[in-house]
Amino acid sequence: MTEKRWIYKPYPSQNIVDELVKSINLSPELATLLAQRGVTSFDNAKAFFRPDLSQLHHPFLMKDMDIAVERLSAAIENREKILIYGDYDVDGTTSVATFYGFLKKYIYENTEDSPLEFYIPDRYQEGYGVSQKGVEYAADNGFKLIVSLDCGIKSKDKITWAKENGVDFIVCDHHRPDDNDLPPAVAILDPKRSDCEYPFKELTGCGVGFKLLQAYCLTKGISQEFLLPYLDLVVTSISCDIVPIVGENRVMAFFGLKQLNSNPRTGLKALMRSASLEGQMDITKVVFGLGPRINAAGRIKHAYDAVNLLLTENEEEALEFAAIIGKHNTDRKGLDSSITQEALEMIEENAGLLNAKSTVLFNKEWHKGVIGIVASRCIEKYHRPTIILTESHGQAAGSARSVPGFDVYEAIEECAEHLIQFGGHTFAAGLSLELSQIEFFRQKFEEVVSRKILPEQLSPMIEVDMKINLGEITEKFHRIMSQMSPFGPQNMTPVFVSENVQLYGNPVKMKEKHLKINVLQQGSPAFTCVGFGMVEDFYEELLHGNPFSICYTIEVNEWQGKKSLQLMLKDIKV
Known part of the structure; x- marks a missing residue:
């Protein structure tokens, strides 16, 4: 297991926090969250908590x-x-x-x-x-x-x-x-x-x-x-293109989610149904529920299926398109899984690749539609700028993904002499090159990344908003915090750390992979915590009964009509 670094956001000026506490009647913790998001006055807070279409440029x-x-x-x-x-x-x-x-x-x-x-x-x-x-x-x-x-x-x-x-x-x-x-x-x-x-x-x-x-x-x-109902499509693009959810994007996302939750277009409604998405839609549900399905049309067959789904106003037709896209998505998952496995094995079996600062892999048989996803999966394991290449029309076509803080587009730009074309953003890019240039490109890209990347960018990090005591977490605290949504890049769901917590009862394995524990701190009520994929790393260690620190987000869990606050674990340090 690679240990994750917990990086704390800078604590804002105490004067600003005190002013927000006084002018909006918030707890110091909530005022700190606001100030960290650039909300530093009563007027800022009013605009932030009440997005308005008049705020569009x-x-x-x-x-x-x-x-x-x-x-x-x-x-x-x-x-x-x-x-x-x-x-x-x-x-x-x-x-x-x-x-x-x-x-x-x-x-x-x-x-x-x-x-x-x-x-x-x-x-x-x-x-x-x-x-x-x-x-x-x-x-x-x-x-x-x-x-x-x-x-x-x-x-x-x-x-x-x-x-x-x-x-x-x-x-x-x-x-x-x-x-x-x-x-x-x-x-x-x-x-x-x-x-x-x-x-x-x-x-x-x-x-x-x-x-x-x-x-x-x-x-x-x-x-x-007449134009505003199209904001449900705009918020889908904002969510899935991973752009900052601040300023104008935040306003359009706010009203787009409103549209998505009250009166979504026929195609999106059918897609939500086929993805079994329940409850209020938020950015995360759009990213992981709708995005992969819409993308799957172009990855597996042709994106016309996706556009036709988004355009239709006929419910029966929409359900048919949604079913087709659902099948594409199932096929995509199978390809994604098998190619990721092959890519990881290539790295593990090659000492040069294993010790490099970047990953560039080529296999002419890989499916072009999923190489971007495979690049992201490789980063989850090895945490470094990654480019996955396959053959297309006699050339190598690739997708690049990056790690926080490293501009992969700029790094690729420095290798332009080996490329036919390229384009993209800081964290994701596409490129094409002659097959004869792959090894030259790999060497040049590794040289550029090695020169530019900082050591800390090569290990995974979790950005933490602040430390709090579990006793601070109340329904009112969560209700006000939720009004800071929609959450996404540059306005992420707040992440907290609580130190010296104790187990309350024994840890539980869910499906042998996921961890469920109850924790408390001195003077606090017990909270249920869920950690996906954490059994292997933490189950045995927690049995020793030592106090530990948890890093988490807060969400509402609904079970048999009852709602309760639940902590979603991002990491544990014993």
Whole structure:
């Protein structure tokens, strides 16, 4: 077992904590949690606890938004053929379902002869992003405008070809651009452009598309009320693309979850049913319940299944699509499990790989649809930047994942001489290279990572908000803390440590893997704790009866109609 480091968040200024305690009438512990999240005054707290749609930024603050709206308006008014183009992952498919769905329903009023189509590239035939096949399809079929969502910022050659062949592009992307080499699109909406002064930089691709629709509605005098129901798709993209849930994302996530819990679209409702998701939906349930299913369509077969599910308003049809996607997800799990096993064995059997600071693995037989998941699984075991490669159309195609604090995109950028193309974010990226370059790339990537990575980034860490006594945990404490949701990156579910706790009764094994214990501290009531996969590491040690420290989150457990607070263990130190 690799010991996890418990890293405590900095304690905020005592003056700020005291001020929050006084002005909002909170306990010092809750005031500390707020201050750690940048909420430092009564007005901040009011905005934080009561998100409002008025907190969304004006869409025309985004560079090129006026040009994009003008070109989209002209295309609609002139009945030009428009192709809505999106990637095959959750962000891409929700982007297409939002943009195409809104235009089809409210602008073209669901007419069968609307000059509107959507296009998702085939992961295996075309690869990531804007494809040559896609732009040729548009040119051959008389499309005059492509709106690309969640892709396009790195597609200069394809967009140049489209322009030369009479097809305009509006790019809606959120990946890092090469500011010195932007594609020749009519408009490029990407808050990460260095010349874009949009106040919030962390929108998803779906979020950028939503802002374009918002700007179009403002220009045309269309009520925002028609657009708001699409926030259930926006929150799905926010959750699954692992973007910070702060600022504008937090507002859209808050109202998106509201939509998801009160009146979700037919497709998402069917998906929730097929995933057996019960109770209130939150970010975690979207990430682990809906995300893998939507992704599975593009991983195993084609993402059209996912878009059609998200677009349909027919309940029977939705359940059929959800069943198809459920089958894809089952197939995906089998592939994910077997390939992960092969990858881990490759590392364990090779001393060079075992002692490296990075992992780069290649097997031409591996399924391209699950290599990103396999990279994440390898990091769970070995905790270092990881790239998994397979063969696709005579080239190596790969998915990269990183560890907290290490920018894998920058590391890959330093290896660009060995690559055909690459793109992505700080913690996840995609790349392609010639098969002959794999070993050169592996060596260069290892050299870059070894030079840049800090020793502490190579061991797993848990970020802890604060130490508290178990006696502080009451229903009121949990109720107020829950109002700090939606939780996610940069506003994570609070993590606590309680020291010198004692077992109350004997530890229990659940399914021989999971640990269930009751603990108490001097003067506190007993709390039930559950630790998934913790039997092997801690069961025997706890039998000795020594006091120990626990690291955990707090959640509500409902059993036979009764609700109680339960601690979800992240780690134990005896």
